[in-house]
Amino acid sequence: MRILIFNWHEGYIHLLAKTGYQFDIAEVYKGSRFGWIKEFRPVPPGCRLITEDEALKCLVDGEYDKVICQNVDDLLLTYQYNTPIIQLFHTKYSLMTSLLPEDVKIKFREDLTRVLSSIKDITLVFISSSKRTEWGFGGEVILPGIDMSEYNGYQGGIARALIAKNGLTPHSIKNIENVLGGVPCTLLGDCPAAPEAHLPASWDEYKSYLQSHRVYLSMLDDQYDDGYNLSMLEAMATGMPVVSVANATSPLIDGVNGYISQDVTYLRKRLNELMRDQSLAESLGKKARETVIEKFPLETFITNWKRVIGSSKGVTTSSSCTGRMQTVFEKNLSALREVNPQLAESILKHNNETSLKIVDTKTVMPSLKVDNISLHSLYDPIKEARSWFLHYEKDIQEAESISVLGFGLGYHVVELCKNTGKEITVFEPRLDILKTAMGSICLTSILKKIKIVTDENPSISPLGKGGIKGGKKAAILHHKPSVSISREYFEHLITRLKSLERINKGLKILVVSPLFGGSLPIAMYCSSTLKKMGHNVELIDNSRFADALFYAKNITEDKLRYKTLIDYLTAFLSEAVMARCETFRPDLVFALAQAPLTIECLERLRQRSIPTAYWFVEDFRVMDYWKNIAGHYDYFFTIQRGAFFDELKKAGKSNFHYLPLAASSDVHNKVEMTDEEKHYYGSDISFVGAGYYNRRHLFKGLLDYDFKIWGTDWDMNSSLARCLQRSGERIVTEEIVKIFNASRISINLHSSTYHKGINPFGDFVNPRTFEIAGCGAFQLVDRRSEFADLFEEGKEIVVFEDLEDLRKKINHYLNSPEEREMLAENARQKVLKKHTYKHRMTEMLNLLTVSGFQPQAQSVEGEVVEALIGEAGADSELSKYLSRFSDRERITLYDIVKDIETNEGDLSRSETLLLVMNEFTK
Amino acid sequence: MAVKEIIIINLTRLGDLLQTTPLMAGFKEANPGGKITLVINSSFAEICKGIPFIDDLITFDMRGFRERLVQKKYNLVENFRFLDGLIDTINCKEYDLAMNLTHSPISALITSLVSAKEIRGNTVDGEGHRMIRHHWLRYFFNVIPNRDYNPFHLVDMYLKAGDVMPKKKGLIFEVQDEDGERAEVLLKDRGVKNDGLLFGIHLGASKSDKTWPVSAFAALANMITREFDAKIVLFGSPSETDLGREFETLAERKPVNFIGGTNIGELSALVKRCVLFVSNDTGPLHLATAVGTKVIDIFTANVHFMETGPYGEGHYVVQADIPCVPCAFDVKCNNMVCKDVINPEIIFEVVKESLGRKSLLATAGSPIWNNLQVYRTYFEDDGLLGFYPVVKKPLRKEMLYCILYREVWNTIPGRSNEEQDKTDYKICDALSSLYTLENLSELSLSLYKEINALEELISLAYKGAETAGLLEKEARKDDLNIEKLKAMSDSLESIDDQIKTIGHANPCLRPLIIVFAFSKEALEGDDLLKLTEDTHRIYRDLITRAGCLSTLMKKIMLFFDSITNHVEAYENEKNTEIHSVLPEKEGFHASGNDIAPVMSACPKSFPE
Structure with missing residues (x-):
C-alpha cells in the first residue's frame, strides 16, 4: 500500500511509521525551514522523501492508495484526485481560525464542509475528542501513543527547566518568563523570536535533554490547545516531571504526576522547589511516566491507525445515502445515548414510514421535505440557519434559557449551539424527523449540549433551575416550517412555555x-x-x-x-x-x-x-x-x-x-449525634409512627429483637408496650430524624385499618419511605405497587412480603452493615436526585401548565418604564429621573418612592412631586 | 422686611380656614398694598367668597387627585403633570413669605416647592426631612402632647407666627347680600316669620366621637321651645340627615330642618339670623362666630376649647371637668363620660345666661358643676383670646401653669421691674378672682418641688450655654479642631439628655423642654458658625424662659403663703364668714425676690 503524507510533523509521522506502513513523505516549507528536520527525528525506515511535484504526479497517475492530509492545504491540494483521503486534524478549529474575521470564519467552515462532503472516500481522524467536538464533524479519535522503549532514563541532574516548541511568539516568551520567575531554562526549537532557542543536534541529543533537565514546562493554552502535546508526553515518558499552566484536558494531576495550576505564583514556587529537590522531581516523574503508559499506549495508537488506513471504507457519496446514513446515524445515536438513552432507543426503534423525503440543495448539504413542505432552504440550508440565528440573536442574548420549536435536520440548532452556551431545549414531536436528521447530518457536536423533548405532553421542568424570581427570561425560537407541520402541538406548547416563564418569574x-x-x-x-x-x-x-x-x-x-x-x-x-x-x-x-x-x-x-x-x-x-x-x-x-x-x-x-410524596432535603438528612444520643435513639430495629391496626398485629412478631417503637396511638396494655418509647408520646420531626439515623434497621409498614399485617394491594408510597431514605438510613418496607417507578428494588430499597420474609431480612441485614450502608446511600442519592419536595413542587407547577394553568396578568404591577419616559418628554427633568429605572420593564409609584428614600443629596422638584403623589395613595 | 406678597397654604377644613381670617386681616393692616394668595383644598372653595382678604385663590382638587390615583385612569406622567401644573400656578410669582398652616406631609412637600424668600410652618428640607420653620409654628405643631399647659388659641398662634395683631378682633366672614335674601326666602318657605326668634343647632361633627348625643340636643331644644317663643333651626351636611331625622322624632316642636339643604353662603346667612347657635366643635360653629352670632360650643372627646374654641368675645364653651379631658389624639375612648356629664339642663342654664336671662354665678357651689366647667370668651390685654371660668372652682395645677405659661411665652426680655410687678400683680389678681383658693398646701408643695427641678434645669441650661459659647468660639477659628468640636458637641448631647430627663419627670415643665428640643432639631444648614450661634441662642432662650417661669412660681408661692397665713389668722380669730381671701388693702410690691404680697379684692381686668 502506498500512502502519501506531507512532512508537517516529524514526530507524528515517525509514530505513524510504527504501523508498518510505508509512506512517501512530500517535503514542504514549514516556517523558515524546508523539508524533513532530521534533528527532530530520523526518516523512518521504509519511508522516502519526495518533492511536492513528484507527489502530485503520482497522485495524477493514481499511484497512491491513500493520502493522509494533516491540514486544509493538504486537502485542497489532493482532494480532486479520487484517491481516498484520511483527513487528520492536529489543530483546534479555534486556533486555526483565531485570526480570521467572523465572516471569513463562516465562509471557511462552509467551504470546508462543502469540500469534505464532496469527497467520495474520506475518513476524518482527530488527535483528541476535544478537537473533534470543536470541529463539529464526525470521525475517529486516535490519541497519540508513546513508544516507552524510546524514552527512559531520567536523571534530572541539571537544575533547569526545559521547553520544546517551535515558533514561540514574543508574547508567549513573556508568559514563559513570568512563570519561570528567574528559574533557568533551556528552549529547544526553531524560534526566531527567542535568540537563545536552538534545535538539538539530533534526536538522541533531544532525548538526553529530556533525561538531564530537571523539569519540563508546558504552556499549552486551554483555548487553543489540548493539555498535552507529543513533546510533553515524551518528557513524561522519560520520567521527567511537568509543570503546566491550567488546561482542562491535561493528563497532569497537581501534586501527583507534576504540577498544574492557573496560579502563576503557585507554579513559580513549585518550579523553585523542584530546582532544589531532585528526589521530588524523580518521584513525580515516575508517576508521569506511569500516566503515559496508562493513557497513551502505543499499541492502541497503532491498532487504530492500522484499522483506519487498512479499512476499505464504505463509499460515502451523497448519491448513496444509505452508506452515509449508517455511519452518521450510528455516531449520532451513540452521542445521544449518552445523554438521553430513552430517546435514543425510541429513535432507533421508530419505523420511518412517512412522507419524509431527503432532497438535494444547491450545496452539498441536504434538505428535508415533509408533505411537500421544505423544512430547510433548497438553496443553502446552512446560510438559512445563519439568518435564522441572526433574526433571533437579540432574544438569545437576553435569554437565560432557550426553547427551540422544531428540529428539522438541525441546521439551525447547530448554528445556535455554535453561538451560545446557554441552556437549549429543542421540542420536536415527530420521531421520524429526528430519525431522518440523525441519519443525514453529523450532530454529535450538539447532541450533548441540547435537550430534546418529544413527548406529546412534555413534562418540561420549569425553564431554568429553581426558577429564581425575576430576570428568568426564556427565548422561544420558532423553526417555522417545523411549527407549521405540527401546529397543534406547538400552539399548546407555546402557551405552556409562556405560563412557565411567568411561573419562573415567581x-x-x-x-x-x-x-x-x-x-x-x-x-x-x-x-x-x-x-x-x-x-x-x-x-x-x-x-x-x-x-x-x-x-x-x-x-x-x-x-x-x-x-x-x-x-x-x-x-x-x-x-x-x-x-x-x-x-x-x-x-x-x-x-x-x-x-x-x-x-x-x-x-x-x-x-x-x-x-x-x-x-x-x-x-x-x-x-x-x-x-x-x-x-x-x-x-x-x-x-x-x-x-x-x-x-x-x-x-x-x-x-x-x-404526584407522589417526597422528603425534605432541609429536614430529612444525615445528622451527627453524640454517643448518648446514638444510644438513646438507636436500636437494632425501630418503628416511628402511629399504632394502626396492622402494625399492632405484625410488630408482635418482632418482640424478640432489640426493637424500639416511637409514636402515638399504641395499646399500652399490649405486649408491644415494652417496646414503646416515652409512653407513646408524640415525637417531633427533629427526633424522628435522629431515630432514623441511629437505628440499624428502620421498619416501614404502611398503615392499614383492617389488614393483619401487610396490605397485599398497597399502592402508594408513604412519606416515611422517602424520609428514611433521605436520612441515609436503612429501611425494610412492605411492598407497594408504586415502588417500581420510585426506587430500584434490591439496589436502593429492600421490600418485605410478610412477617417471615421480614424476619429473614432483618437477620440478614443486621449482619451485613456494609450492604445496609450501601443500600441506604443509594436510596439517599435517589431521593436527592428525584424525590425532594422541590422535585414535587416543580412537577406540580409543570403539571398545572399541562392542564392549561395560566397565571393571571394581575400580578403584573406598575407602568411600563419606557412608555413613561417617552411620555415625559426627552428633555424633561422627569424623564431624566425615570431613566434611572430603564433597566426595569415596569415600575410602581412605590418603587420610585423606595428609590427616592435611598438616594442621597437634595430632593429634586420631580422627586418632591412624586413624594406628594405617594402621600395621596396612603 | 416689607411683605408685599404672602402665600398662605391651608389645605384643611371649613373651621380652620375661617380661623385663618384674623391672620389675613392682620397682614393686610400691617402691609398696606400687600397681596395675599391662598392655597386651599377645592372642597372648601365656597367659603372663600365671604373672606375679603384673598387676592388670589388657588384651589387644589385633592379628592379628585386621590381618585385619579386610585382609579388609575391616568398614568404616572399625567398625574405628575397635574401636580406640576399646580406648582407652576403657585409659582407664577415670587413671594416674600409663605406660610403653611397645614400639618400634613402633602402640604409640607408642596410648601418646599414654593418660591418664597421665607417659609414659615411645615415644610421639608433639601433631603426631604420634615421641618417646621418659625418658633411659633413649631410651638403650635408640637404643643399637642402638652395641651394641658397650652394657654393659646390656634388663631393667636397663627397671629404670632405671622407677627401681626389685627385691630378688629375675631373671625371674619362677610355674608353676601344675595345669600341674605336667599335665606329669607328659605325661612319664609318653612313658615318662619321675619322677626321670629331662631335658635340654631348643629347636631353633627367631622367625627362622631365629637358629637353630643342627638337626644341631648333634642331635650335642650324642648326646654328652649317651652321657655321661648322660638323655632329651632337644624344645620348640617347631607351626611348628617339621619341625625336630623332622629332629632325630629324626639323634639316636641318640629324644627326647621336645613340639614343637607344649604350651601355655605345660605348657611352663613341663616346662621346669622339665629339668636344663638348651639353646636359641637365644628366648622359651622366657627362660621356662626364669624358672622357675629353668639355660640355655645360643646367640647367632648379630643377637642379642647383652649385651641379651637369660638374665637370672639362673649361666646360660651362647655367641657367636662374630669381628669381625662381632653382625650389624646391617637386614642379611641370607649367610655365617653365627658358626654354624659354634660346634660341638657346645664346647657339650658348656659343658654339663659348667654341671653342675659340669668347669671350662672348664682348657681355657684351647686353640685351640678362638680364635673363640668363653662367658660366665657374674652380678649385679654395682650390682645389674645382668653377663657373666663363662669363658675368659680378650686384652682388646679394645670390651670395655674396655663396662666404662668401665657406669661412665659409672652415675655419680652428686658422688661422693667415696674412692668414685671404689674404682670405679677395681674396674675395674682386673676387667680384670686377666677378660682377659689382653698387648701393650697398640696399645690404649694408640688410647686416647691417643681421650683427645685426648674433650678436644676436652669443650671443645666447655663452649662449648655457656656459649652455652646465655647463651641461658637471654636467655630470662629480659621483652623478647626475637629476633635475638640466633637468633644464639645458630645458634652452638649449629655447635657441635653439631662434636660430632657427633667422634662419627663416634671410634666409641668415639659413645654419649656419640648420647645427647646424642637428648636434644636430644627437647626439646619451646613454653616458651622451659624449652627453654633443658633445653638448658643437656644440655650439662652431656655435660660430666659425657665428663669421667667421660676420667678413667677416663686412669687406665686409667696402669694399662696400669704393666703394660707391669712386664713389661719382668720381661723385663729374665729372671725365671721369670708367673702374673699384677699385683704382689702391695695398694692402688690416687689423688690428683688423679697416680695411683700398685698392682694386686691376683686378682678379688674376681666369682663363682667
Whole structure:
C-alpha cells in the first residue's frame, strides 16, 4: 500500500511509521525551514522523501492508495484526485481560525464542509475528542501513543527547566518568563523570536535533554490547545516531571504526576522547589511516566491507525445515502445515548414510514421535505440557519434559557449551539424527523449540549433551575416550517412555555395547611420549598386553630352539635382564606389534604378567577371525602393512580394528576449525634409512627429483637408496650430524624385499618419511605405497587412480603452493615436526585401548565418604564429621573418612592412631586 | 422686611380656614398694598367668597387627585403633570413669605416647592426631612402632647407666627347680600316669620366621637321651645340627615330642618339670623362666630376649647371637668363620660345666661358643676383670646401653669421691674378672682418641688450655654479642631439628655423642654458658625424662659403663703364668714425676690 503524507510533523509521522506502513513523505516549507528536520527525528525506515511535484504526479497517475492530509492545504491540494483521503486534524478549529474575521470564519467552515462532503472516500481522524467536538464533524479519535522503549532514563541532574516548541511568539516568551520567575531554562526549537532557542543536534541529543533537565514546562493554552502535546508526553515518558499552566484536558494531576495550576505564583514556587529537590522531581516523574503508559499506549495508537488506513471504507457519496446514513446515524445515536438513552432507543426503534423525503440543495448539504413542505432552504440550508440565528440573536442574548420549536435536520440548532452556551431545549414531536436528521447530518457536536423533548405532553421542568424570581427570561425560537407541520402541538406548547416563564418569574402562592395531622408538615415543606424556588408564598397556618378543634371535642358529646361546631370553625377558617386572598391576590391557592376550605369558599375563589390546587396526600380508599371536593378544585393531585384515577373519571372529574410524596432535603438528612444520643435513639430495629391496626398485629412478631417503637396511638396494655418509647408520646420531626439515623434497621409498614399485617394491594408510597431514605438510613418496607417507578428494588430499597420474609431480612441485614450502608446511600442519592419536595413542587407547577394553568396578568404591577419616559418628554427633568429605572420593564409609584428614600443629596422638584403623589395613595 | 406678597397654604377644613381670617386681616393692616394668595383644598372653595382678604385663590382638587390615583385612569406622567401644573400656578410669582398652616406631609412637600424668600410652618428640607420653620409654628405643631399647659388659641398662634395683631378682633366672614335674601326666602318657605326668634343647632361633627348625643340636643331644644317663643333651626351636611331625622322624632316642636339643604353662603346667612347657635366643635360653629352670632360650643372627646374654641368675645364653651379631658389624639375612648356629664339642663342654664336671662354665678357651689366647667370668651390685654371660668372652682395645677405659661411665652426680655410687678400683680389678681383658693398646701408643695427641678434645669441650661459659647468660639477659628468640636458637641448631647430627663419627670415643665428640643432639631444648614450661634441662642432662650417661669412660681408661692397665713389668722380669730381671701388693702410690691404680697379684692381686668 502506498500512502502519501506531507512532512508537517516529524514526530507524528515517525509514530505513524510504527504501523508498518510505508509512506512517501512530500517535503514542504514549514516556517523558515524546508523539508524533513532530521534533528527532530530520523526518516523512518521504509519511508522516502519526495518533492511536492513528484507527489502530485503520482497522485495524477493514481499511484497512491491513500493520502493522509494533516491540514486544509493538504486537502485542497489532493482532494480532486479520487484517491481516498484520511483527513487528520492536529489543530483546534479555534486556533486555526483565531485570526480570521467572523465572516471569513463562516465562509471557511462552509467551504470546508462543502469540500469534505464532496469527497467520495474520506475518513476524518482527530488527535483528541476535544478537537473533534470543536470541529463539529464526525470521525475517529486516535490519541497519540508513546513508544516507552524510546524514552527512559531520567536523571534530572541539571537544575533547569526545559521547553520544546517551535515558533514561540514574543508574547508567549513573556508568559514563559513570568512563570519561570528567574528559574533557568533551556528552549529547544526553531524560534526566531527567542535568540537563545536552538534545535538539538539530533534526536538522541533531544532525548538526553529530556533525561538531564530537571523539569519540563508546558504552556499549552486551554483555548487553543489540548493539555498535552507529543513533546510533553515524551518528557513524561522519560520520567521527567511537568509543570503546566491550567488546561482542562491535561493528563497532569497537581501534586501527583507534576504540577498544574492557573496560579502563576503557585507554579513559580513549585518550579523553585523542584530546582532544589531532585528526589521530588524523580518521584513525580515516575508517576508521569506511569500516566503515559496508562493513557497513551502505543499499541492502541497503532491498532487504530492500522484499522483506519487498512479499512476499505464504505463509499460515502451523497448519491448513496444509505452508506452515509449508517455511519452518521450510528455516531449520532451513540452521542445521544449518552445523554438521553430513552430517546435514543425510541429513535432507533421508530419505523420511518412517512412522507419524509431527503432532497438535494444547491450545496452539498441536504434538505428535508415533509408533505411537500421544505423544512430547510433548497438553496443553502446552512446560510438559512445563519439568518435564522441572526433574526433571533437579540432574544438569545437576553435569554437565560432557550426553547427551540422544531428540529428539522438541525441546521439551525447547530448554528445556535455554535453561538451560545446557554441552556437549549429543542421540542420536536415527530420521531421520524429526528430519525431522518440523525441519519443525514453529523450532530454529535450538539447532541450533548441540547435537550430534546418529544413527548406529546412534555413534562418540561420549569425553564431554568429553581426558577429564581425575576430576570428568568426564556427565548422561544420558532423553526417555522417545523411549527407549521405540527401546529397543534406547538400552539399548546407555546402557551405552556409562556405560563412557565411567568411561573419562573415567581408566582404569588397561598398555601393552606390543615389544622393537624400528617399533611400538616407536608404543607410546611411545600411552603418553604416554593419560597426557596423564588415564589412569593404566604402560608395560612391553620395549626394555630388545632387547639380550638380539640377543645370543641370536649364541649359536647352530641355528634350533631359537634359537627355544627366544626362546620362553623371550617367556615371561619375559609373566610380567613378569602380575606387573605383579597389583599394578597394570589396566582394560586394551594391546599393540602384536610385543609379547612368549604365548598362555598372554593366556589367564591373560582368566581374571582383564583385558581386552586389540592394535594390529596391520603389513601382514597380510607378517606372518601375527595368525592365531595375534587370537582371544586381546579387541579387535584393524588398519591395514587390506577384505581383512583378510574374512580375520579367515573365521578366525572378531570384535571387530576399523580404526584407522589417526597422528603425534605432541609429536614430529612444525615445528622451527627453524640454517643448518648446514638444510644438513646438507636436500636437494632425501630418503628416511628402511629399504632394502626396492622402494625399492632405484625410488630408482635418482632418482640424478640432489640426493637424500639416511637409514636402515638399504641395499646399500652399490649405486649408491644415494652417496646414503646416515652409512653407513646408524640415525637417531633427533629427526633424522628435522629431515630432514623441511629437505628440499624428502620421498619416501614404502611398503615392499614383492617389488614393483619401487610396490605397485599398497597399502592402508594408513604412519606416515611422517602424520609428514611433521605436520612441515609436503612429501611425494610412492605411492598407497594408504586415502588417500581420510585426506587430500584434490591439496589436502593429492600421490600418485605410478610412477617417471615421480614424476619429473614432483618437477620440478614443486621449482619451485613456494609450492604445496609450501601443500600441506604443509594436510596439517599435517589431521593436527592428525584424525590425532594422541590422535585414535587416543580412537577406540580409543570403539571398545572399541562392542564392549561395560566397565571393571571394581575400580578403584573406598575407602568411600563419606557412608555413613561417617552411620555415625559426627552428633555424633561422627569424623564431624566425615570431613566434611572430603564433597566426595569415596569415600575410602581412605590418603587420610585423606595428609590427616592435611598438616594442621597437634595430632593429634586420631580422627586418632591412624586413624594406628594405617594402621600395621596396612603 | 416689607411683605408685599404672602402665600398662605391651608389645605384643611371649613373651621380652620375661617380661623385663618384674623391672620389675613392682620397682614393686610400691617402691609398696606400687600397681596395675599391662598392655597386651599377645592372642597372648601365656597367659603372663600365671604373672606375679603384673598387676592388670589388657588384651589387644589385633592379628592379628585386621590381618585385619579386610585382609579388609575391616568398614568404616572399625567398625574405628575397635574401636580406640576399646580406648582407652576403657585409659582407664577415670587413671594416674600409663605406660610403653611397645614400639618400634613402633602402640604409640607408642596410648601418646599414654593418660591418664597421665607417659609414659615411645615415644610421639608433639601433631603426631604420634615421641618417646621418659625418658633411659633413649631410651638403650635408640637404643643399637642402638652395641651394641658397650652394657654393659646390656634388663631393667636397663627397671629404670632405671622407677627401681626389685627385691630378688629375675631373671625371674619362677610355674608353676601344675595345669600341674605336667599335665606329669607328659605325661612319664609318653612313658615318662619321675619322677626321670629331662631335658635340654631348643629347636631353633627367631622367625627362622631365629637358629637353630643342627638337626644341631648333634642331635650335642650324642648326646654328652649317651652321657655321661648322660638323655632329651632337644624344645620348640617347631607351626611348628617339621619341625625336630623332622629332629632325630629324626639323634639316636641318640629324644627326647621336645613340639614343637607344649604350651601355655605345660605348657611352663613341663616346662621346669622339665629339668636344663638348651639353646636359641637365644628366648622359651622366657627362660621356662626364669624358672622357675629353668639355660640355655645360643646367640647367632648379630643377637642379642647383652649385651641379651637369660638374665637370672639362673649361666646360660651362647655367641657367636662374630669381628669381625662381632653382625650389624646391617637386614642379611641370607649367610655365617653365627658358626654354624659354634660346634660341638657346645664346647657339650658348656659343658654339663659348667654341671653342675659340669668347669671350662672348664682348657681355657684351647686353640685351640678362638680364635673363640668363653662367658660366665657374674652380678649385679654395682650390682645389674645382668653377663657373666663363662669363658675368659680378650686384652682388646679394645670390651670395655674396655663396662666404662668401665657406669661412665659409672652415675655419680652428686658422688661422693667415696674412692668414685671404689674404682670405679677395681674396674675395674682386673676387667680384670686377666677378660682377659689382653698387648701393650697398640696399645690404649694408640688410647686416647691417643681421650683427645685426648674433650678436644676436652669443650671443645666447655663452649662449648655457656656459649652455652646465655647463651641461658637471654636467655630470662629480659621483652623478647626475637629476633635475638640466633637468633644464639645458630645458634652452638649449629655447635657441635653439631662434636660430632657427633667422634662419627663416634671410634666409641668415639659413645654419649656419640648420647645427647646424642637428648636434644636430644627437647626439646619451646613454653616458651622451659624449652627453654633443658633445653638448658643437656644440655650439662652431656655435660660430666659425657665428663669421667667421660676420667678413667677416663686412669687406665686409667696402669694399662696400669704393666703394660707391669712386664713389661719382668720381661723385663729374665729372671725365671721369670708367673702374673699384677699385683704382689702391695695398694692402688690416687689423688690428683688423679697416680695411683700398685698392682694386686691376683686378682678379688674376681666369682663363682667
